[in-house]
Amino acid sequence: MNQKKLLLDQVNACYGRDTWFVSIKTALNGINAEEASWSNKETTHSVWEIVNHLIYYNRLYLDKFKGGSVEETAYDNKATFTEGPVPEWEQTLKVLDQLMGEWIENIEASSDTHLEKWASEINHLALHHTYHVGQIVYIRKAMGRWDAANGVLS
8 A cells, every 4th residue: 555545544534434433423423513512521521622733733733734834832732722712613623524625625636745744644643533523422422422333333
């Protein structure tokens, strides 16, 4: 498998194709805005906050990957877990969907040379994504809103 196919395989597995772990599409399937906002506030972020965090980092690195001029701001990871800037849950899901589709399109269109420079970053982004999908599944289980038929039985 060449590097492009490997990176596409990773991004697709994180986003919409269940493999050894569930994808974010599966993890978010059927969750409504009220459930997406639920948190025990003492130890976890809400699903919505986690999705906004993923949107932030995927957008930041996609802009860099595409060669855009990305203004570096003071690093405040905590601020990326906000329930903004999109006030509607369904719209937030659409933003994530569009962003992940853009990642796939850009990787497919990239030269091998460009991918060689970015392989490590894309790999780390995929691992980061997968980590947070695990949190989403955990939160849904804590709410009693996870169907084991989707995977991750216990």
